[in-house]
Structure formats: structure tokens, C-alpha cells
Amino acid sequence: MTQQNPQYKKVVEYIMSEIENGSLKEGSRLPSEKELCEMFSLSRQTIRHATGELEKNRVITRVKGSGTYVGDQSRPRRKPRYRSVAVMLTYVNSYIFPPVLQGISNTLNNKGYSVSVSFTNNDIEREKRTLEQILSSDKVDALIAEPSKSALPNPNMNYYRMLEKRGIPVLFINSSYPKLDMPCIRLDxxxxxxxxxxxxxxxxxxxxxxxxxxxxxxxxxxxxxxxxxxxxxxxxxxxxxxxxxxxxxxxxxxxxxxxxxxxxxxxxxxxxxxxxxxxxxxxxxxxxxxxxxxxxxxxxxxxxxxxxxxxxxxxxxxxPKAELGIMAAQKIIEQIENPLMKRDHLFLPExxxxxxxxxxxxxxx
Amino acid sequence: MTQQNPQYKKVVEYIMSEIENGSLKEGSRLPSEKELCEMFSLSRQTIRHATGELEKNRVITRVKGSGTYVGDQSRPRRKPRYRSVAVMLTYVNSYIFPPVLQGISNTLNNKGYSVSVSFTNNDIEREKRTLEQILSSDKVDALIAEPSKSALPNPNMNYYRMLEKRGIPVLFINSSYPKLDMPCIRLDxxxxxxxxxxxxxxxxxxxxxxxxxxxxxxxxxxxxxxxxxxxxxxxxxxxxxxxxxxxxxxxxxxxxxxxxxxxxxxxxxxxxxxxxxxxxxxxxxxxxxxxxxxxxxxxxxxxxxxxxxxxxxxxxxxxPKAELGIMAAQKIIEQIENPLMKRDHLFLPExxxxxxxxxxxxxxx
The missing domain is CATH 3.40.50.2300 (Response regulator)
Structure with a gap:
């Protein structure tokens, strides 16, 4: 088997990174289809696939007879339903989790979110129970999770996939599961x-x-x-x-x-x-x-x-402790408002x- | 990232398995392009991609105005250049390797191949030296290898890829590296x-x-x-x-x-x-x-x-010890003669x- 990253995704990622780093600002005009075709040496069909996905996710707006613009001109950004984020930690490095959790909670609380916390003790059975509970109660907008035993086979992958299908974005911290294509904030x-x-x-x-x-x-x-x-x-x-x-x-x-x-x-x-x-x-x-x-x-x-x-x-x-927590909170809000915002972040401390x-x-x- | 298995590969694998299990015998006629299109709900272009690959590898032959047949009617099968196979074992389970090696050697010797053996002691440094030697001496048709520490990151993957590029097929036994798309014979x-x-x-x-x-x-x-x-x-x-x-x-x-x-x-x-x-x-x-x-x-x-x-x-x-060795020898000869013959085999003993x-x-x- 070969791992393939479809061509159109490169275009999506390029535009997302241009928006993230500020080169493309809200309301500014996107390069034309023709320009993008030349830039990536891709067919117009592939470029349209990319811009179609960005439009579907309300990152850009097509205005007839004018062009394509950054930002969602017509509709509001996706709004949180519950203003609530679940945080699942392992508790394993008990000296790290307090500042991380504080960073997450303070940032989310300041933005009007409540935070519910649970601990797995790095035990996949407890992880399963927590995920089942989140799925059955259906009261959170998103999940920030620290994986349990990420180097071992884990039977809980489908719970994470179900969350994503239900529109509940997941952000991993400290580590992630190789089988899931979900963003992670961690040490390098x-x-x-x-x-x-x-x-x-x-x-x-x-x-x-x-x-x-x-x-x-x-x-x-x-x-x-x-x-x-x-x-x-x-x-x-x-x-x-x-x-x-x-x-x-x-x-x-x-x-x-x-x-x-x-x-x-x-x-x-x-x-x-x-x-x-x-x-x-x-x-x-x-x-x-x-x-x-x-x-x-x-x-x-x-x-x-x-x-x-x-x-x-x-x-x-x-x-980075609190800094990692703050960034996790900021990223999960971005993901709630725009599920396409799936970017890893690695810290390499001195x-x-x-x-x-x-x-x-x-x-x- | 998503793992994708291109559509045409399904057709290749289907035909290969029909040949392997005897449903399609040497000289028998392949289903027509139209039949294959319907069978897989794929375009004629994709079916041609598949049959093209099979023809390139001399598994099938197109006969103008007649049809496509199993086997290479026109040219001989790929022939070994050196009649020599390298075998690299870990030596870790010293009680398994003697019968495995015996099974490999006897079978290959009977087919006129010489066998050169080396041991890594499950050490990736020794694995590297052995692979370098195989590449620089350029005197073997194929490699049967037991991976070293297959659950850990391994910097030697490029050596295996270089072997494949040079047309030296690799068959793993007992375990394989997840990053390489190469066949493996092992326990379930x-x-x-x-x-x-x-x-x-x-x-x-x-x-x-x-x-x-x-x-x-x-x-x-x-x-x-x-x-x-x-x-x-x-x-x-x-x-x-x-x-x-x-x-x-x-x-x-x-x-x-x-x-x-x-x-x-x-x-x-x-x-x-x-x-x-x-x-x-x-x-x-x-x-x-x-x-x-x-x-x-x-x-x-x-x-x-x-x-x-x-x-x-x-x-x-x-x-399965000797049985695994014999099967490894048979499979590596198949791979030498036809590099498309890349199939895993798992033993589930009672x-x-x-x-x-x-x-x-x-x-x-």
C-alpha cells in the first residue's frame, strides 16, 4: 500500500497556511483559478475540487462575476452548540497536567466555554468509558485528548472517528494515534x-x-x-x-x-x-x-x-506546559468554528x- | 493522510489470486475488458492500466485479434542472473533459525540456487552493514530477511527500497517493516x-x-x-x-x-x-x-x-519452522521470476x- 496525499489537498493546505500566516487576510481576493492552475501545475478540475472544499467549509466565498474571497461573507462562522469542551488527560505525568489543564481552562473559560475533565491513567479501558460517555451524553462541542499508550494497538479508534462524524472535533495533546488523521499539539x-x-x-x-x-x-x-x-x-x-x-x-x-x-x-x-x-x-x-x-x-x-x-x-x-494548554484551547476553538483547521504544532524547547x-x-x- | 489502494491494483490482485488458486490456468483466456469493467464497476481505462501492468510483468499476454491469455506466450520468464539468494536472520530465537534456514537452503539448493547467510543479532547497525554489502557486491538475485526490531523506527528502510529498485526482490519472514510494501511470511x-x-x-x-x-x-x-x-x-x-x-x-x-x-x-x-x-x-x-x-x-x-x-x-x-523456510524459498523463486508475486502468508498453528x-x-x- 502507498500513502497518498491527493493533489487537491496541497492546494487546500497552501491556502489555509496563507490565511494562517496572514498573507491572505479576511476579505482579500484569492488568486484566480488560472493562476492556481499554473502555480501548482494542476488541472482546473483539481483546483475547483480544492476551492469547493474550502467553500463548503466556509473558509472562502465565491462571489459571482467578481472572484473568490477569504472568509465567509454570507453566513456566520460555525457556532458552538453547548459552549463546552471535554478534556481527557492521562494523569501519567502528574507534574505536567496541572499547568496544562490550567492553560486550557483559563483560555476556554475566558471565551465563555465550560471545561469538563477526566483522566484515563493511561488505561485504554478508562479511555473507552470516557469516550462512550461523551458520545452518549452529547453535550460537548469538542474534545481535547491525551492518548493512552499511543505506541500500542488501541481498540478505541472508532470512538474518535464517531466523534468526528458527529461534527465534534478532536485535538490531541502530547501525542496522537498514528491511525487517526487528527491534529496534535506536542513536543518535538x-x-x-x-x-x-x-x-x-x-x-x-x-x-x-x-x-x-x-x-x-x-x-x-x-x-x-x-x-x-x-x-x-x-x-x-x-x-x-x-x-x-x-x-x-x-x-x-x-x-x-x-x-x-x-x-x-x-x-x-x-x-x-x-x-x-x-x-x-x-x-x-x-x-x-x-x-x-x-x-x-x-x-x-x-x-x-x-x-x-x-x-x-x-x-x-x-x-511548554501552560503555553501548550493555551495553544490547545485556541486551536480547539478554531476547530469548532472551522473543522478544516487541522494543523499540528510541535514545540522544540531549549x-x-x-x-x-x-x-x-x-x-x- | 489517507491510505489508498489504487483501483487498478484491485484488478491486478484479483487476477493474480485467480492464477494462484488455479482458477485461471496457464494459457487460459482472461475475461474480456468489458467483462472486467462490469465485474469491478471500473472504467475501461482503469482495466487497461491493470492488464498493462500484468503484461509488463509477463503474467499475461495479449494476442492481437484473439484475446488476452494467462502466462507469457512470447518471452521466457525473468531468469535469475546469479542463481544466488541472500538470507539475513536475526539469530534471536536461536531455536527457530536452524530448521527455518534448513528449509530455505534445501529448497533453494534443489532448484540450483546458492544461499549466503548472515545474522544481525536483532541489531540495526549489523542489518545496515549486511544490506550495504549486498548492494555493493551485487551478486544475489533476491533477499530473504528477518527484520531487526521491527517495532522501532529503523534508519535502514532506504537500503531495502534500493534493492527493490535494482530489481532484487525482498521477502520478509517472521515480521516485516510497516513502512515497506514488501511481502512477508510469518505467524498470525x-x-x-x-x-x-x-x-x-x-x-x-x-x-x-x-x-x-x-x-x-x-x-x-x-x-x-x-x-x-x-x-x-x-x-x-x-x-x-x-x-x-x-x-x-x-x-x-x-x-x-x-x-x-x-x-x-x-x-x-x-x-x-x-x-x-x-x-x-x-x-x-x-x-x-x-x-x-x-x-x-x-x-x-x-x-x-x-x-x-x-x-x-x-x-x-x-x-512452522522448516515449513516456513520451504515456503519462503518457493515464494522468493516466484518473486525472482515475477516481481508481481508479492503476497503475504500467515500461519495460525494449532x-x-x-x-x-x-x-x-x-x-x-
Whole structure:
């Protein structure tokens, strides 16, 4: 099978991005059909397919004998029916969800929306019950959802598709399901894995271990960036030192510390899936008399509260937290008003350097 | 993005399957264009696209003024250039590869092919080196490959695509990469996970744990079947009792036995990813004084040698081993002669009942 993006979609996406970045403003005239044909080397029929879809979704308006204009001149934008948005979180990274939820709630409340929250605990059975409830009560305009175990097969996909069919847009945060064509606001996980390794290498590390989470796509993506950075620097990844843990494993590293320590024993640095893992590693190392960063460096992701109070304080990539919540709220309102507004957004945060990574270059001088 | 299977491909696949199952024999006449148009409700242009592709690949021959016939009347089938096939295995399940390799070698040797073997040890770096070597030496007609860590992002996809572009067909065994449209001969892993749980339930078990491998698609697929069977029987999966291990973890369970035992403590049965895991679990339980099957039942996959000598002997789903090897050899010859012959084959073996699963129904009587 081949993945195909129909030609007309390119035109739709181009016009949407021109509107989003402000090049095409409300009320301004669209390029003519002929101009679009030439611009994309496409037939008039394909261009009409694209503008037809945009018109159907009230993004543009055709005015007879005049031209096509941005915005819906004749009819109002789609209006929310209930002014209510459901938010479904996993609760897994309990140090992230409060500011994210606050960002979502404040922004939506300010726009007159109520917000109902539920938690799945990263459990697909609970996810199913929540989705069933949303579908049966039929009282929300949209859903902001954090997926449960996005790297595993999930039997709940049809519930999401049913929501979309009913005109209830879905926006994912932190991760999304590969089988669903729905927008997502998340960290650039691949980029973070890559930047973390690049930073460790800049500090003289080459024997680099990692602890990843295998049930969420975040883990798979951070691994991909981790692997790419090693490769680009001529370092061959040692699978023995790349440890994969499941949800229960990640949430309680204590019974695994002996095992982990043995597997990564020669490494000078370890990239932790997130700060929850990183802080547990640091505590575990401390108890064993392994000094961070003198014996081993640790780097995390998220900038959790615990990252700042860790001993030593943790070098990490900050999750945008409230900023992500605010953007999710803004995007879901856009989607409610215009279901075509389906765009991903990725955050690639800059590293916060604290004291958990040793500079090996200095040592040699 | 949407996954699309072009219309004409349906026609190609239909004709190929009719030839494969013997309904359309060599030399027999194909339905007319008009008949095919009606059969598929497709335009004549689309039907011609399909028959054109089949003719290009010498599956059918158009005879002017007469009709279209199965088989290549005018030209010989594509001939192998080197009579040589490369076989790349992971070596991970060392108890499976000898009979598989024997099945492949014997069949290919009998047909006049030489076989060159290499092992990746489930390491993508070694996989890369092997593929580079095959590409640079340019001395094989085809490749039979077992993927390395098929559930993780893999940077070697372009090597496989280059092989295909050079006219060197690739056939995967045991698993395949989701990003490549190449045929695969493997176990019906989802079906096995499903059947294993169904069997355990038939024996009165409802509190069922599992140990899966997270880096290979076999693990993800067996989990999907495991989960589906529980659901269909109204049992809610307890994530605490579904343990995911990486390659190093699966190959040496000893340092993890305390941890695993604690997580699955209340379960009456455990589904093991394969017999390697199952036999290690049984040995570990024996050492701890946990009796199999009186205290806990164990079920595996593969029917490894060790499954028969385990104490107690292991109930398991047999891997077709030599049979899979023979079929792989036959299929790769078909692919060499006709690159269109790209069909998957799944084996769903029947359970071999030995003594590692307790019948809880009997107990209650």
C-alpha cells in the first residue's frame, strides 16, 4: 500500500497556511483559478475540487462575476452548540497536567466555554468509558485528548472517528494515534532526543545510555532522535544500554535499579525518557553511592518541579506546559468554528542547563 | 493522510489470486475488458492500466485479434542472473533459525540456487552493514530477511527500497517493516495471542498476566490478540500484569524474576511472548518454589526444543519452522521470476497441549 496525499489537498493546505500566516487576510481576493492552475501545475478540475472544499467549509466565498474571497461573507462562522469542551488527560505525568489543564481552562473559560475533565491513567479501558460517555451524553462541542499508550494497538479508534462524524472535533495533546488523521499539539520528541544527545556529545560524552518508555509514541520518537544523533556522530548504539520500560516500570524504578545499573554500568551519561525517570535514576544512584554527575551524567525532559529540587538539580528540556494548554484551547476553538483547521504544532524547547551533566572536556585539560 | 489502494491494483490482485488458486490456468483466456469493467464497476481505462501492468510483468499476454491469455506466450520468464539468494536472520530465537534456514537452503539448493547467510543479532547497525554489502557486491538475485526490531523506527528502510529498485526482490519472514510494501511470511501473531487467551479461559482462567517483547512487531501483535480475547470475554486487562521487556530483558529474565513475580502475583496464568520467555519463567518459578501449573499456568509460542524438556513440559503454539523456510524459498523463486508475486502468508498453528496449564474447571468439581 502507498500513502497518498491527493493533489487537491496541497492546494487546500497552501491556502489555509496563507490565511494562517496572514498573507491572505479576511476579505482579500484569492488568486484566480488560472493562476492556481499554473502555480501548482494542476488541472482546473483539481483546483475547483480544492476551492469547493474550502467553500463548503466556509473558509472562502465565491462571489459571482467578481472572484473568490477569504472568509465567509454570507453566513456566520460555525457556532458552538453547548459552549463546552471535554478534556481527557492521562494523569501519567502528574507534574505536567496541572499547568496544562490550567492553560486550557483559563483560555476556554475566558471565551465563555465550560471545561469538563477526566483522566484515563493511561488505561485504554478508562479511555473507552470516557469516550462512550461523551458520545452518549452529547453535550460537548469538542474534545481535547491525551492518548493512552499511543505506541500500542488501541481498540478505541472508532470512538474518535464517531466523534468526528458527529461534527465534534478532536485535538490531541502530547501525542496522537498514528491511525487517526487528527491534529496534535506536542513536543518535538524526535528533536529533543536528538538535541539531548548532541548536548551530551558537546560535553565530551560518547558512551551514552538511555531509558525509554515503550508504550507511548513519545518514547519511540525520542529514541529515534537519540539514535539519529549517535549515528551522525559516528557512535554505534549499544542495545544493551538502551533500556525500554512499560508504564508500571517507568512509574516505579526502585525494584529495577540494580538491573538498570548493571546494564548501563560503563556509560558516562544516561538520557532519561522524562524527568520522572531522571529523578528516580538520580535518587537510585545516590543511594548506591554512584555520584551524579561525577560518575554518571543524567539528562531529562519536561522540567518537572522535582527537576529543580533534585540533588544535583537536573539538566532538562522544558515541556511548554501552560503555553501548550493555551495553544490547545485556541486551536480547539478554531476547530469548532472551522473543522478544516487541522494543523499540528510541535514545540522544540531549549535545554535548561543545571548540574546533572559533567563536562568531560574540562577534565582532560 | 489517507491510505489508498489504487483501483487498478484491485484488478491486478484479483487476477493474480485467480492464477494462484488455479482458477485461471496457464494459457487460459482472461475475461474480456468489458467483462472486467462490469465485474469491478471500473472504467475501461482503469482495466487497461491493470492488464498493462500484468503484461509488463509477463503474467499475461495479449494476442492481437484473439484475446488476452494467462502466462507469457512470447518471452521466457525473468531468469535469475546469479542463481544466488541472500538470507539475513536475526539469530534471536536461536531455536527457530536452524530448521527455518534448513528449509530455505534445501529448497533453494534443489532448484540450483546458492544461499549466503548472515545474522544481525536483532541489531540495526549489523542489518545496515549486511544490506550495504549486498548492494555493493551485487551478486544475489533476491533477499530473504528477518527484520531487526521491527517495532522501532529503523534508519535502514532506504537500503531495502534500493534493492527493490535494482530489481532484487525482498521477502520478509517472521515480521516485516510497516513502512515497506514488501511481502512477508510469518505467524498470525494476533491470532496466536487471541487463541492462547481463549484456551486459558476455556481452562477456567480469568486473571491472566503476560510478558511481551516491545521491540518486535510480533510482541505488539500478540498483545493485540491477547487484549481482544480478554475484551470479548468481558475481562478487563490489568496493565500492571502486562509486562513489556526489551531484547536484552527477554534474553535473560533471571535478574528480573523477583520483579516479574511481584507484578503478576495474583494471576493464575501467564501468556509468554515465546518459549524462550516461557521456559525462563518456568525455571524461575521452580527456583522460587512457585509450582507450575498448580500455582501458576504458563503458555508459550514456538514449540522450541526446550518446551518439550521443560518441567513441566510446555503447552505452546508451534512455529512452522522448516515449513516456513520451504515456503519462503518457493515464494522468493516466484518473486525472482515475477516481481508481481508479492503476497503475504500467515500461519495460525494449532495449540500443542502439554502439562503447563492447569484446568481450573476440574478443581471446582
Amino acid at each position: 520528541d524526535e528533536g529533543i532526543g536528538y538535541e539531548a544527545v548532541k548536548y551530551l556529545i558537546s560535553q565530551g560524552h560518547r558512551d551514552i545510555a538511555a531509558v525509554f518508555h515503550c508504550e507511548d509514541l513519545q518514547g519511540i520518537r525520542r529514541y529515534a532522535g537519540f539514535d539519529r544523533a549517535l549515528r551522525e556522530n559516528g557512535i554505534v548504539l549499544d542495545p544493551e544500554k538502551v533500556i525500554w520500560l512499560d508504564t508500571a516500570g517507568v512509574s516505579d524504578l526502585d525494584p529495577l535499579m540494580d538491573y538498570i545499573t548493571k546494564r548501563i554500568s560503563t556509560a558516562t551519561a544516561v538520557f532519561a525518557y522524562n524527568d520522572e525517570v531522571a529523578c528516580q535514576l538520580i535518587r537510585g544512584f545516590n543511594r548506591k553511592g554512584i555520584r551524579v554527575p561525577d560518575d554518571i551524567s543524567v539528562i531529562g525532559v519536561d522540567d518537572a518541579e522535582a527537576a529543580r529540587t533534585a540533588e544535583p538539580p537536573l539538566t532538562t528540556f522544558p515541556h 535545554i535548561i542547563v543545571r548540574d546533572s551533566v559533567k563536562n568531560l572536556n574540562k577534565e582532560e585539560k | 501473531d494476533e491470532g496466536i495471542g487471541y487463541e492462547a487467551v481463549k484456551y486459558l479461559i476455556s481452562q477456567g482462567h480469568r486473571d491472566i498476566a503476560a510478558v511481551f517483547h516491545c521491540e518486535d512487531l510480533q510482541g505488539i501483535r500478540r498483545y493485540a490478540g491477547f487484549d481482544r480475547a480478554l475484551r470479548e470475554n468481558g475481562i478487563v486487562l490489568d496493565p500492571e500484569k502486562v509486562i513489556w521487556l526489551d531484547t536484552a530483558g527477554v534474553s535473560d529474565l533471571d535478574p528480573l524474576m523477583d520483579y516479574i513475580t511481584k507484578r503478576i502475583s495474583t494471576a493464575t496464568a501467564v501468556f509468554a511472548y515465546n518459549d524462550e520467555v516461557a521456559c525462563q519463567l518456568i525455571r524461575g518459578f521452580n527456583r522460587k518454589g512457585i509450582r507450575v501449573p498448580d500455582d501458576i499456568s504458563v503458555i508459550g509460542v514456538d514449540d522450541a526444543e526446550a518446551a518439550r524438556t521443560a518441567e513441566p513440559p510446555l503447552t505452546t503454539f508451534p512455529h 495449540i500443542i497441549v502439554r502439562d503447563s496449564v492447569k484446568n481450573l474447571n476440574k478443581e471446582e468439581k
